[in-house]
Amino acid sequence: MFTFIECLRAALISIKAHGLRSLLTTLGIIIGVASVIATVSIVQGLSFNINQQFEGLGANSLSVYSYTSFDDQLRGRFGRITDRDLQLISARVNGIQSITPILASRFTSQVHYGARSTYGRVIGTSESYRNVNQLFIEHGRFLSASDNQSRRRVCVIGVTVRDNLSLPENPVGEYIEINNEWFKVIGLAEAKGEMLGLQQDDIVLLPYNSMQRLNGNAAELDIQIQLTVQQLDELPDVSEHIRQLLRKSHRIEGDDDDFKIQSAQQLKDSISQITSAVTLVMGGIVSISLLVGGIGIMNIMLVSVTERTREIGICKAIGAKRHVILLQFLLESLLLCLLGGLVGLLMGYAAGAGIAAMIPNFPPAHVPLWAVALSFGFSALVGLVFGIAPAAKAANLDPIDALRYE
Structure with a gap:
Protein backbone atom coordinates (compact mmCIF):
# COMPACT_ATOMS: atom_id res chain seq x y z
CA MET A 1 0.00 0.00 0.00
CA PHE A 2 2.88 2.36 0.82
CA THR A 3 4.42 1.62 -2.57
CA PHE A 4 1.14 2.37 -4.33
CA ILE A 5 0.71 5.69 -2.50
CA GLU A 6 4.28 6.74 -3.30
CA CYS A 7 3.87 5.81 -6.97
CA LEU A 8 0.60 7.75 -7.06
CA ARG A 9 2.27 10.79 -5.49
CA ALA A 10 5.16 10.59 -7.97
CA ALA A 11 2.69 10.37 -10.89
CA LEU A 12 0.77 13.44 -9.64
CA ILE A 13 4.01 15.40 -9.21
CA SER A 14 5.07 14.53 -12.76
CA ILE A 15 1.68 15.57 -14.20
CA LYS A 16 1.76 18.86 -12.28
CA ALA A 17 5.36 19.59 -13.29
CA HIS A 18 4.38 19.40 -16.97
CA GLY A 19 0.92 20.97 -16.74
CA LEU A 20 0.59 22.27 -20.31
CA ARG A 21 1.96 19.06 -21.81
CA SER A 22 -0.42 17.02 -19.65
CA LEU A 23 -3.37 19.14 -20.82
CA LEU A 24 -2.44 18.76 -24.48
CA THR A 25 -1.88 15.03 -23.92
CA THR A 26 -5.34 14.53 -22.49
CA LEU A 27 -7.00 16.67 -25.18
CA GLY A 28 -7.78 13.63 -27.31
CA ILE A 29 -9.41 11.87 -24.36
CA ILE A 30 -11.35 15.03 -23.42
CA ILE A 31 -12.70 15.43 -26.96
CA GLY A 32 -13.50 11.73 -27.25
CA VAL A 33 -15.38 11.47 -23.95
CA ALA A 34 -17.15 14.81 -24.55
CA SER A 35 -18.32 13.61 -27.98
CA VAL A 36 -19.62 10.31 -26.59
CA ILE A 37 -21.41 11.94 -23.64
CA ALA A 38 -22.95 14.70 -25.79
CA THR A 39 -24.24 12.16 -28.31
CA VAL A 40 -25.55 9.76 -25.68
CA SER A 41 -27.17 12.53 -23.61
CA ILE A 42 -29.13 13.85 -26.60
CA VAL A 43 -30.35 10.43 -27.78
CA GLN A 44 -31.06 9.16 -24.26
CA GLY A 45 -32.85 12.40 -23.39
CA LEU A 46 -35.20 11.75 -26.29
CA SER A 47 -35.61 8.10 -25.27
CA PHE A 48 -36.22 9.04 -21.61
CA ASN A 49 -38.87 11.56 -22.64
CA ILE A 50 -40.60 9.04 -24.93
CA ASN A 51 -40.66 6.40 -22.19
CA GLN A 52 -42.23 8.87 -19.76
CA GLN A 53 -44.91 9.72 -22.31
CA PHE A 54 -45.67 6.07 -22.99
CA GLU A 55 -46.17 5.47 -19.28
CA GLY A 56 -49.22 7.71 -19.57
CA LEU A 57 -50.74 5.37 -22.15
CA GLY A 58 -50.93 2.47 -19.73
CA ALA A 59 -49.16 -0.84 -20.15
CA ASN A 60 -52.49 -2.70 -20.20
CA ALA A 264 -48.47 0.44 -25.88
CA GLN A 265 -45.65 -1.70 -24.47
CA GLN A 266 -44.84 -3.12 -27.92
CA LEU A 267 -44.62 0.36 -29.39
CA LYS A 268 -42.50 1.51 -26.47
CA ASP A 269 -40.15 -1.47 -26.88
CA SER A 270 -39.82 -0.84 -30.62
CA ILE A 271 -38.86 2.80 -30.11
CA SER A 272 -36.46 1.83 -27.29
CA GLN A 273 -34.73 -0.63 -29.64
CA ILE A 274 -34.35 2.09 -32.27
CA THR A 275 -32.92 4.65 -29.83
CA SER A 276 -30.58 2.03 -28.35
CA ALA A 277 -29.29 1.14 -31.82
CA VAL A 278 -28.79 4.82 -32.67
CA THR A 279 -26.96 5.35 -29.37
CA LEU A 280 -24.71 2.36 -30.02
CA VAL A 281 -23.84 3.35 -33.59
CA MET A 282 -23.25 7.04 -32.87
CA GLY A 283 -21.36 6.27 -29.66
CA GLY A 284 -19.18 3.77 -31.52
CA ILE A 285 -18.34 6.28 -34.23
CA VAL A 286 -17.34 9.11 -31.90
CA SER A 287 -15.46 6.75 -29.58
CA ILE A 288 -12.84 6.35 -32.31
CA SER A 289 -11.47 9.68 -31.10
CA LEU A 290 -10.75 7.96 -27.76
CA LEU A 291 -8.39 5.58 -29.54
CA VAL A 292 -6.69 8.54 -31.20
CA GLY A 293 -6.31 10.14 -27.77
CA GLY A 294 -4.87 6.89 -26.42
CA ILE A 295 -2.22 6.85 -29.14
CA GLY A 296 -1.31 10.44 -28.21
CA ILE A 297 -0.92 9.46 -24.56
CA MET A 298 1.31 6.51 -25.45
CA ASN A 299 3.47 8.79 -27.57
CA ILE A 300 3.90 11.36 -24.77
CA MET A 301 4.57 8.65 -22.19
CA LEU A 302 7.33 7.22 -24.39
CA VAL A 303 8.84 10.71 -24.58
CA SER A 304 8.52 10.99 -20.80
CA VAL A 305 10.38 7.68 -20.34
CA THR A 306 13.18 8.95 -22.55
CA GLU A 307 13.40 12.24 -20.65
CA ARG A 308 13.51 10.48 -17.27
CA THR A 309 15.96 7.73 -18.20
CA ARG A 310 18.60 8.91 -15.70
CA GLU A 311 15.92 9.26 -12.99
CA ILE A 312 14.85 5.67 -13.64
CA GLY A 313 18.48 4.56 -13.48
CA ILE A 314 18.98 6.26 -10.10
CA CYS A 315 15.75 4.67 -8.74
CA LYS A 316 16.92 1.23 -9.82
CA ALA A 317 20.41 1.81 -8.48
CA ILE A 318 19.09 2.53 -4.98
CA GLY A 319 16.88 -0.57 -5.00
CA ALA A 320 13.62 0.24 -6.85
CA LYS A 321 12.11 -2.97 -8.17
CA ARG A 322 10.87 -3.50 -11.71
CA HIS A 323 7.21 -3.64 -10.70
CA VAL A 324 7.49 -0.30 -8.84
CA ILE A 325 8.76 1.48 -11.98
CA LEU A 326 6.04 -0.23 -14.01
CA LEU A 327 3.35 0.85 -11.52
CA GLN A 328 4.55 4.46 -11.43
CA PHE A 329 4.32 4.96 -15.19
CA LEU A 330 1.07 3.02 -15.47
CA LEU A 331 -0.51 5.20 -12.77
CA GLU A 332 0.64 8.34 -14.55
CA SER A 333 -0.94 7.19 -17.81
CA LEU A 334 -4.10 6.10 -15.98
CA LEU A 335 -4.44 9.42 -14.12
CA LEU A 336 -4.03 11.38 -17.35
CA CYS A 337 -6.87 9.43 -18.94
CA LEU A 338 -9.16 9.63 -15.90
CA LEU A 339 -8.62 13.40 -15.56
CA GLY A 340 -9.34 13.76 -19.27
CA GLY A 341 -12.43 11.61 -18.85
CA LEU A 342 -13.73 13.78 -16.01
CA VAL A 343 -13.23 17.02 -17.95
CA GLY A 344 -14.74 15.41 -21.06
CA LEU A 345 -17.76 14.23 -19.07
CA LEU A 346 -18.50 17.76 -17.85
CA MET A 347 -17.93 19.30 -21.27
CA GLY A 348 -20.00 16.61 -23.00
CA TYR A 349 -22.98 17.08 -20.71
CA ALA A 350 -22.79 20.86 -21.14
CA ALA A 351 -22.61 20.46 -24.94
CA GLY A 352 -25.51 17.98 -25.00
CA ALA A 353 -27.67 20.21 -22.79
CA GLY A 354 -26.85 23.23 -24.94
CA ILE A 355 -27.66 21.48 -28.22
CA ALA A 356 -30.93 20.07 -26.82
CA ALA A 357 -31.92 23.54 -25.58
CA MET A 358 -31.28 25.09 -29.00
CA ILE A 359 -33.54 22.63 -30.84
CA PRO A 360 -37.20 23.76 -30.59
CA ASN A 361 -39.49 21.41 -28.61
CA PHE A 362 -36.64 18.95 -28.03
CA PRO A 363 -36.53 17.19 -24.63
CA PRO A 364 -33.68 18.05 -22.23
CA ALA A 365 -30.47 16.01 -22.33
CA HIS A 366 -30.26 13.01 -20.04
CA VAL A 367 -27.03 11.20 -19.09
CA PRO A 368 -27.68 7.70 -17.67
CA LEU A 369 -25.33 6.28 -15.06
CA TRP A 370 -24.18 3.54 -17.42
CA ALA A 371 -22.87 6.19 -19.84
CA VAL A 372 -20.85 7.83 -17.05
CA ALA A 373 -19.46 4.47 -15.91
CA LEU A 374 -18.71 3.45 -19.50
CA SER A 375 -16.84 6.70 -20.19
CA PHE A 376 -14.65 6.39 -17.10
CA GLY A 377 -14.15 2.66 -17.68
CA PHE A 378 -13.13 3.18 -21.28
CA SER A 379 -10.83 6.04 -20.29
CA ALA A 380 -9.17 3.81 -17.69
CA LEU A 381 -8.84 1.01 -20.25
CA VAL A 382 -7.21 3.40 -22.74
CA GLY A 383 -4.79 4.53 -20.02
CA LEU A 384 -3.83 0.96 -19.18
CA VAL A 385 -3.60 -0.35 -22.74
CA PHE A 386 -1.61 2.57 -24.16
CA GLY A 387 0.43 3.07 -20.98
CA ILE A 388 1.68 -0.51 -20.72
CA ALA A 389 4.28 -0.20 -23.49
CA PRO A 390 5.99 2.95 -22.09
CA ALA A 391 5.78 1.55 -18.54
CA ALA A 392 7.31 -1.75 -19.66
CA LYS A 393 10.08 0.11 -21.49
CA ALA A 394 10.86 2.09 -18.33
CA ALA A 395 10.78 -1.01 -16.10
CA ASN A 396 13.11 -2.96 -18.40
CA LEU A 397 15.83 -0.29 -18.59
CA ASP A 398 19.25 -1.46 -17.46
CA PRO A 399 20.29 0.72 -14.50
CA ILE A 400 23.93 1.14 -15.72
CA ASP A 401 22.87 2.14 -19.23
CA ALA A 402 20.23 4.44 -17.76
CA LEU A 403 22.78 6.22 -15.54
CA ARG A 404 25.08 6.74 -18.53
CA TYR A 405 22.22 8.22 -20.64
CA GLU A 406 22.72 11.88 -21.58
Whole structure:
Protein backbone atom coordinates (compact mmCIF):
# COMPACT_ATOMS: atom_id res chain seq x y z
CA MET A 1 0.00 0.00 0.00
CA PHE A 2 2.88 2.36 0.82
CA THR A 3 4.42 1.62 -2.57
CA PHE A 4 1.14 2.37 -4.33
CA ILE A 5 0.71 5.69 -2.50
CA GLU A 6 4.28 6.74 -3.30
CA CYS A 7 3.87 5.81 -6.97
CA LEU A 8 0.60 7.75 -7.06
CA ARG A 9 2.27 10.79 -5.49
CA ALA A 10 5.16 10.59 -7.97
CA ALA A 11 2.69 10.37 -10.89
CA LEU A 12 0.77 13.44 -9.64
CA ILE A 13 4.01 15.40 -9.21
CA SER A 14 5.07 14.53 -12.76
CA ILE A 15 1.68 15.57 -14.20
CA LYS A 16 1.76 18.86 -12.28
CA ALA A 17 5.36 19.59 -13.29
CA HIS A 18 4.38 19.40 -16.97
CA GLY A 19 0.92 20.97 -16.74
CA LEU A 20 0.59 22.27 -20.31
CA ARG A 21 1.96 19.06 -21.81
CA SER A 22 -0.42 17.02 -19.65
CA LEU A 23 -3.37 19.14 -20.82
CA LEU A 24 -2.44 18.76 -24.48
CA THR A 25 -1.88 15.03 -23.92
CA THR A 26 -5.34 14.53 -22.49
CA LEU A 27 -7.00 16.67 -25.18
CA GLY A 28 -7.78 13.63 -27.31
CA ILE A 29 -9.41 11.87 -24.36
CA ILE A 30 -11.35 15.03 -23.42
CA ILE A 31 -12.70 15.43 -26.96
CA GLY A 32 -13.50 11.73 -27.25
CA VAL A 33 -15.38 11.47 -23.95
CA ALA A 34 -17.15 14.81 -24.55
CA SER A 35 -18.32 13.61 -27.98
CA VAL A 36 -19.62 10.31 -26.59
CA ILE A 37 -21.41 11.94 -23.64
CA ALA A 38 -22.95 14.70 -25.79
CA THR A 39 -24.24 12.16 -28.31
CA VAL A 40 -25.55 9.76 -25.68
CA SER A 41 -27.17 12.53 -23.61
CA ILE A 42 -29.13 13.85 -26.60
CA VAL A 43 -30.35 10.43 -27.78
CA GLN A 44 -31.06 9.16 -24.26
CA GLY A 45 -32.85 12.40 -23.39
CA LEU A 46 -35.20 11.75 -26.29
CA SER A 47 -35.61 8.10 -25.27
CA PHE A 48 -36.22 9.04 -21.61
CA ASN A 49 -38.87 11.56 -22.64
CA ILE A 50 -40.60 9.04 -24.93
CA ASN A 51 -40.66 6.40 -22.19
CA GLN A 52 -42.23 8.87 -19.76
CA GLN A 53 -44.91 9.72 -22.31
CA PHE A 54 -45.67 6.07 -22.99
CA GLU A 55 -46.17 5.47 -19.28
CA GLY A 56 -49.22 7.71 -19.57
CA LEU A 57 -50.74 5.37 -22.15
CA GLY A 58 -50.93 2.47 -19.73
CA ALA A 59 -49.16 -0.84 -20.15
CA ASN A 60 -52.49 -2.70 -20.20
CA SER A 61 -53.86 -1.00 -23.34
CA LEU A 62 -54.40 -2.45 -26.81
CA SER A 63 -55.19 -0.85 -30.16
CA VAL A 64 -56.90 -2.67 -33.02
CA TYR A 65 -56.83 -1.07 -36.46
CA SER A 66 -57.16 -2.10 -40.08
CA TYR A 67 -54.16 -3.00 -42.21
CA THR A 68 -53.90 -3.52 -45.95
CA SER A 69 -50.80 -4.96 -47.57
CA PHE A 70 -49.43 -3.43 -50.74
CA ASP A 71 -50.48 -6.45 -52.83
CA ASP A 72 -54.06 -6.22 -51.55
CA GLN A 73 -54.14 -2.51 -52.31
CA LEU A 74 -53.19 -3.29 -55.92
CA ARG A 75 -56.08 -5.77 -56.04
CA GLY A 76 -58.48 -3.17 -54.66
CA ARG A 77 -59.01 -5.07 -51.40
CA PHE A 78 -58.92 -2.98 -48.24
CA GLY A 79 -59.13 -4.17 -44.67
CA ARG A 80 -61.72 -2.56 -42.38
CA ILE A 81 -62.62 -2.61 -38.73
CA THR A 82 -66.36 -2.04 -38.33
CA ASP A 83 -69.03 -1.67 -35.66
CA ARG A 84 -69.69 -5.40 -35.97
CA ASP A 85 -66.10 -6.10 -34.93
CA LEU A 86 -66.47 -3.74 -31.98
CA GLN A 87 -69.64 -5.49 -30.81
CA LEU A 88 -68.06 -8.92 -31.33
CA ILE A 89 -65.03 -8.06 -29.21
CA SER A 90 -67.17 -6.46 -26.50
CA ALA A 91 -69.46 -9.48 -26.27
CA ARG A 92 -67.05 -12.37 -26.73
CA VAL A 93 -63.73 -11.37 -25.13
CA ASN A 94 -63.35 -11.69 -21.37
CA GLY A 95 -61.01 -9.59 -19.24
CA ILE A 96 -61.68 -6.25 -20.95
CA GLN A 97 -61.88 -3.31 -18.58
CA SER A 98 -62.80 -0.50 -21.00
CA ILE A 99 -63.29 -0.41 -24.75
CA THR A 100 -63.98 2.48 -27.09
CA PRO A 101 -64.23 3.07 -30.86
CA ILE A 102 -62.22 5.77 -32.62
CA LEU A 103 -63.76 7.16 -35.80
CA ALA A 104 -61.72 9.73 -37.69
CA SER A 105 -63.42 12.41 -39.76
CA ARG A 106 -63.66 11.96 -43.52
CA PHE A 107 -64.07 15.67 -44.07
CA THR A 108 -61.67 18.54 -43.44
CA SER A 109 -60.51 18.88 -39.85
CA GLN A 110 -60.89 22.65 -39.89
CA VAL A 111 -62.66 24.12 -36.88
CA HIS A 112 -64.16 27.63 -36.81
CA TYR A 113 -65.03 30.05 -34.05
CA GLY A 114 -66.16 33.46 -35.19
CA ALA A 115 -63.59 34.81 -37.64
CA ARG A 116 -60.86 32.45 -36.46
CA SER A 117 -60.16 28.91 -37.64
CA THR A 118 -57.69 26.14 -36.87
CA TYR A 119 -56.99 22.52 -37.75
CA GLY A 120 -57.49 19.77 -35.21
CA ARG A 121 -57.90 16.00 -34.96
CA VAL A 122 -61.67 15.64 -35.09
CA ILE A 123 -62.67 12.13 -33.96
CA GLY A 124 -65.80 10.40 -32.79
CA THR A 125 -65.62 8.24 -29.69
CA SER A 126 -67.54 7.05 -26.65
CA GLU A 127 -67.50 7.82 -22.93
CA SER A 128 -64.90 5.04 -22.42
CA TYR A 129 -62.25 7.03 -24.31
CA ARG A 130 -61.51 8.91 -21.12
CA ASN A 131 -60.55 5.75 -19.20
CA VAL A 132 -58.67 4.07 -22.04
CA ASN A 133 -56.50 7.11 -22.81
CA GLN A 134 -56.27 8.39 -19.23
CA LEU A 135 -57.74 11.74 -20.25
CA PHE A 136 -58.63 14.23 -17.53
CA ILE A 137 -61.04 17.16 -17.77
CA GLU A 138 -59.97 20.62 -16.69
CA HIS A 139 -63.32 22.37 -17.20
CA GLY A 140 -66.81 21.00 -17.79
CA ARG A 141 -67.44 17.30 -18.33
CA PHE A 142 -66.63 14.48 -20.73
CA LEU A 143 -68.89 12.83 -23.30
CA SER A 144 -71.63 10.63 -21.83
CA ALA A 145 -73.59 7.61 -23.04
CA SER A 146 -76.70 9.78 -23.45
CA ASP A 147 -74.74 12.20 -25.69
CA ASN A 148 -73.90 9.28 -27.93
CA GLN A 149 -77.38 7.76 -27.96
CA SER A 150 -79.04 11.10 -28.69
CA ARG A 151 -76.40 12.13 -31.24
CA ARG A 152 -76.02 15.44 -29.47
CA ARG A 153 -73.94 18.12 -31.11
CA VAL A 154 -71.48 18.48 -28.27
CA CYS A 155 -67.71 18.19 -28.10
CA VAL A 156 -64.66 18.14 -25.83
CA ILE A 157 -61.66 20.11 -27.05
CA GLY A 158 -57.93 20.27 -26.21
CA VAL A 159 -56.08 23.35 -24.99
CA THR A 160 -54.34 23.87 -28.35
CA VAL A 161 -57.71 24.19 -30.11
CA ARG A 162 -58.87 26.61 -27.41
CA ASP A 163 -55.77 28.77 -27.74
CA ASN A 164 -55.74 28.75 -31.56
CA LEU A 165 -59.40 29.82 -31.67
CA SER A 166 -58.90 32.44 -28.92
CA LEU A 167 -61.70 30.89 -26.89
CA PRO A 168 -62.14 31.95 -23.24
CA GLU A 169 -60.00 30.29 -20.55
CA ASN A 170 -63.07 28.21 -19.70
CA PRO A 171 -64.66 27.56 -23.11
CA VAL A 172 -67.59 25.49 -21.78
CA GLY A 173 -70.83 26.75 -23.32
CA GLU A 174 -69.21 28.22 -26.44
CA TYR A 175 -70.15 26.99 -29.93
CA ILE A 176 -67.66 25.97 -32.64
CA GLU A 177 -68.32 25.07 -36.27
CA ILE A 178 -67.19 21.76 -37.75
CA ASN A 179 -68.06 20.85 -41.35
CA ASN A 180 -70.85 23.47 -41.39
CA GLU A 181 -72.34 22.02 -38.19
CA TRP A 182 -72.40 23.81 -34.83
CA PHE A 183 -71.22 21.96 -31.74
CA LYS A 184 -71.42 23.08 -28.13
CA VAL A 185 -68.21 22.79 -26.10
CA ILE A 186 -69.02 20.82 -22.94
CA GLY A 187 -65.47 20.10 -21.73
CA LEU A 188 -61.84 21.11 -21.93
CA ALA A 189 -59.23 18.32 -21.67
CA GLU A 190 -56.13 18.83 -19.55
CA ALA A 191 -52.93 19.50 -21.48
CA LYS A 192 -50.87 16.40 -22.35
CA GLY A 193 -48.12 18.04 -24.41
CA GLU A 194 -46.32 16.48 -27.37
CA MET A 195 -45.53 12.85 -28.01
CA LEU A 196 -43.00 11.76 -30.65
CA GLY A 197 -43.19 15.30 -32.00
CA LEU A 198 -46.98 15.09 -32.42
CA GLN A 199 -49.31 17.49 -30.66
CA GLN A 200 -51.77 15.71 -28.34
CA ASP A 201 -53.83 18.75 -27.40
CA ASP A 202 -55.26 19.58 -30.82
CA ILE A 203 -58.18 17.14 -30.39
CA VAL A 204 -61.88 17.69 -30.87
CA LEU A 205 -63.86 14.74 -29.48
CA LEU A 206 -67.44 14.21 -30.70
CA PRO A 207 -69.96 11.53 -29.73
CA TYR A 208 -69.39 8.45 -31.87
CA ASN A 209 -72.89 8.40 -33.39
CA SER A 210 -72.70 12.13 -34.13
CA MET A 211 -69.48 11.56 -36.05
CA GLN A 212 -71.08 8.71 -37.99
CA ARG A 213 -73.85 11.05 -39.09
CA LEU A 214 -71.32 13.70 -40.15
CA ASN A 215 -69.23 11.19 -42.07
CA GLY A 216 -72.17 9.60 -43.88
CA ASN A 217 -71.87 6.47 -46.05
CA ALA A 218 -71.64 3.89 -43.25
CA ALA A 219 -70.68 1.23 -45.84
CA GLU A 220 -67.15 2.67 -45.92
CA LEU A 221 -66.84 2.76 -42.14
CA ASP A 222 -63.35 2.00 -40.86
CA ILE A 223 -62.73 2.51 -37.18
CA GLN A 224 -59.99 1.92 -34.67
CA ILE A 225 -60.69 0.11 -31.40
CA GLN A 226 -58.86 0.93 -28.20
CA LEU A 227 -59.24 -1.10 -25.02
CA THR A 228 -57.67 -1.85 -21.65
CA VAL A 229 -57.55 -5.20 -19.90
CA GLN A 230 -58.27 -5.84 -16.23
CA GLN A 231 -55.06 -7.78 -15.52
CA LEU A 232 -51.74 -7.03 -17.20
CA ASP A 233 -50.79 -10.71 -17.38
CA GLU A 234 -53.96 -11.37 -19.41
CA LEU A 235 -52.83 -9.02 -22.19
CA PRO A 236 -51.31 -11.72 -24.48
CA ASP A 237 -54.37 -13.99 -24.09
CA VAL A 238 -56.81 -11.15 -24.80
CA SER A 239 -54.78 -10.09 -27.82
CA GLU A 240 -54.75 -13.63 -29.24
CA HIS A 241 -58.47 -14.09 -28.57
CA ILE A 242 -59.24 -10.86 -30.46
CA ARG A 243 -57.02 -11.99 -33.32
CA GLN A 244 -58.83 -15.32 -33.68
CA LEU A 245 -62.26 -13.66 -33.50
CA LEU A 246 -61.40 -11.10 -36.18
CA ARG A 247 -59.84 -13.69 -38.48
CA LYS A 248 -63.01 -15.77 -38.25
CA SER A 249 -65.24 -12.71 -38.68
CA HIS A 250 -63.28 -11.51 -41.72
CA ARG A 251 -63.15 -15.05 -43.16
CA ILE A 252 -59.36 -15.10 -43.32
CA GLU A 253 -57.96 -18.54 -44.13
CA GLY A 254 -54.22 -18.89 -44.51
CA ASP A 255 -53.70 -15.26 -45.58
CA ASP A 256 -52.10 -12.52 -43.57
CA ASP A 257 -54.27 -10.58 -41.15
CA ASP A 258 -56.07 -7.52 -42.53
CA PHE A 259 -55.72 -5.82 -39.15
CA LYS A 260 -53.08 -5.05 -36.54
CA ILE A 261 -53.22 -5.46 -32.77
CA GLN A 262 -50.65 -3.40 -30.95
CA SER A 263 -50.02 -2.71 -27.29
CA ALA A 264 -48.47 0.44 -25.88
CA GLN A 265 -45.65 -1.70 -24.47
CA GLN A 266 -44.84 -3.12 -27.92
CA LEU A 267 -44.62 0.36 -29.39
CA LYS A 268 -42.50 1.51 -26.47
CA ASP A 269 -40.15 -1.47 -26.88
CA SER A 270 -39.82 -0.84 -30.62
CA ILE A 271 -38.86 2.80 -30.11
CA SER A 272 -36.46 1.83 -27.29
CA GLN A 273 -34.73 -0.63 -29.64
CA ILE A 274 -34.35 2.09 -32.27
CA THR A 275 -32.92 4.65 -29.83
CA SER A 276 -30.58 2.03 -28.35
CA ALA A 277 -29.29 1.14 -31.82
CA VAL A 278 -28.79 4.82 -32.67
CA THR A 279 -26.96 5.35 -29.37
CA LEU A 280 -24.71 2.36 -30.02
CA VAL A 281 -23.84 3.35 -33.59
CA MET A 282 -23.25 7.04 -32.87
CA GLY A 283 -21.36 6.27 -29.66
CA GLY A 284 -19.18 3.77 -31.52
CA ILE A 285 -18.34 6.28 -34.23
CA VAL A 286 -17.34 9.11 -31.90
CA SER A 287 -15.46 6.75 -29.58
CA ILE A 288 -12.84 6.35 -32.31
CA SER A 289 -11.47 9.68 -31.10
CA LEU A 290 -10.75 7.96 -27.76
CA LEU A 291 -8.39 5.58 -29.54
CA VAL A 292 -6.69 8.54 -31.20
CA GLY A 293 -6.31 10.14 -27.77
CA GLY A 294 -4.87 6.89 -26.42
CA ILE A 295 -2.22 6.85 -29.14
CA GLY A 296 -1.31 10.44 -28.21
CA ILE A 297 -0.92 9.46 -24.56
CA MET A 298 1.31 6.51 -25.45
CA ASN A 299 3.47 8.79 -27.57
CA ILE A 300 3.90 11.36 -24.77
CA MET A 301 4.57 8.65 -22.19
CA LEU A 302 7.33 7.22 -24.39
CA VAL A 303 8.84 10.71 -24.58
CA SER A 304 8.52 10.99 -20.80
CA VAL A 305 10.38 7.68 -20.34
CA THR A 306 13.18 8.95 -22.55
CA GLU A 307 13.40 12.24 -20.65
CA ARG A 308 13.51 10.48 -17.27
CA THR A 309 15.96 7.73 -18.20
CA ARG A 310 18.60 8.91 -15.70
CA GLU A 311 15.92 9.26 -12.99
CA ILE A 312 14.85 5.67 -13.64
CA GLY A 313 18.48 4.56 -13.48
CA ILE A 314 18.98 6.26 -10.10
CA CYS A 315 15.75 4.67 -8.74
CA LYS A 316 16.92 1.23 -9.82
CA ALA A 317 20.41 1.81 -8.48
CA ILE A 318 19.09 2.53 -4.98
CA GLY A 319 16.88 -0.57 -5.00
CA ALA A 320 13.62 0.24 -6.85
CA LYS A 321 12.11 -2.97 -8.17
CA ARG A 322 10.87 -3.50 -11.71
CA HIS A 323 7.21 -3.64 -10.70
CA VAL A 324 7.49 -0.30 -8.84
CA ILE A 325 8.76 1.48 -11.98
CA LEU A 326 6.04 -0.23 -14.01
CA LEU A 327 3.35 0.85 -11.52
CA GLN A 328 4.55 4.46 -11.43
CA PHE A 329 4.32 4.96 -15.19
CA LEU A 330 1.07 3.02 -15.47
CA LEU A 331 -0.51 5.20 -12.77
CA GLU A 332 0.64 8.34 -14.55
CA SER A 333 -0.94 7.19 -17.81
CA LEU A 334 -4.10 6.10 -15.98
CA LEU A 335 -4.44 9.42 -14.12
CA LEU A 336 -4.03 11.38 -17.35
CA CYS A 337 -6.87 9.43 -18.94
CA LEU A 338 -9.16 9.63 -15.90
CA LEU A 339 -8.62 13.40 -15.56
CA GLY A 340 -9.34 13.76 -19.27
CA GLY A 341 -12.43 11.61 -18.85
CA LEU A 342 -13.73 13.78 -16.01
CA VAL A 343 -13.23 17.02 -17.95
CA GLY A 344 -14.74 15.41 -21.06
CA LEU A 345 -17.76 14.23 -19.07
CA LEU A 346 -18.50 17.76 -17.85
CA MET A 347 -17.93 19.30 -21.27
CA GLY A 348 -20.00 16.61 -23.00
CA TYR A 349 -22.98 17.08 -20.71
CA ALA A 350 -22.79 20.86 -21.14
CA ALA A 351 -22.61 20.46 -24.94
CA GLY A 352 -25.51 17.98 -25.00
CA ALA A 353 -27.67 20.21 -22.79
CA GLY A 354 -26.85 23.23 -24.94
CA ILE A 355 -27.66 21.48 -28.22
CA ALA A 356 -30.93 20.07 -26.82
CA ALA A 357 -31.92 23.54 -25.58
CA MET A 358 -31.28 25.09 -29.00
CA ILE A 359 -33.54 22.63 -30.84
CA PRO A 360 -37.20 23.76 -30.59
CA ASN A 361 -39.49 21.41 -28.61
CA PHE A 362 -36.64 18.95 -28.03
CA PRO A 363 -36.53 17.19 -24.63
CA PRO A 364 -33.68 18.05 -22.23
CA ALA A 365 -30.47 16.01 -22.33
CA HIS A 366 -30.26 13.01 -20.04
CA VAL A 367 -27.03 11.20 -19.09
CA PRO A 368 -27.68 7.70 -17.67
CA LEU A 369 -25.33 6.28 -15.06
CA TRP A 370 -24.18 3.54 -17.42
CA ALA A 371 -22.87 6.19 -19.84
CA VAL A 372 -20.85 7.83 -17.05
CA ALA A 373 -19.46 4.47 -15.91
CA LEU A 374 -18.71 3.45 -19.50
CA SER A 375 -16.84 6.70 -20.19
CA PHE A 376 -14.65 6.39 -17.10
CA GLY A 377 -14.15 2.66 -17.68
CA PHE A 378 -13.13 3.18 -21.28
CA SER A 379 -10.83 6.04 -20.29
CA ALA A 380 -9.17 3.81 -17.69
CA LEU A 381 -8.84 1.01 -20.25
CA VAL A 382 -7.21 3.40 -22.74
CA GLY A 383 -4.79 4.53 -20.02
CA LEU A 384 -3.83 0.96 -19.18
CA VAL A 385 -3.60 -0.35 -22.74
CA PHE A 386 -1.61 2.57 -24.16
CA GLY A 387 0.43 3.07 -20.98
CA ILE A 388 1.68 -0.51 -20.72
CA ALA A 389 4.28 -0.20 -23.49
CA PRO A 390 5.99 2.95 -22.09
CA ALA A 391 5.78 1.55 -18.54
CA ALA A 392 7.31 -1.75 -19.66
CA LYS A 393 10.08 0.11 -21.49
CA ALA A 394 10.86 2.09 -18.33
CA ALA A 395 10.78 -1.01 -16.10
CA ASN A 396 13.11 -2.96 -18.40
CA LEU A 397 15.83 -0.29 -18.59
CA ASP A 398 19.25 -1.46 -17.46
CA PRO A 399 20.29 0.72 -14.50
CA ILE A 400 23.93 1.14 -15.72
CA ASP A 401 22.87 2.14 -19.23
CA ALA A 402 20.23 4.44 -17.76
CA LEU A 403 22.78 6.22 -15.54
CA ARG A 404 25.08 6.74 -18.53
CA TYR A 405 22.22 8.22 -20.64
CA GLU A 406 22.72 11.88 -21.58
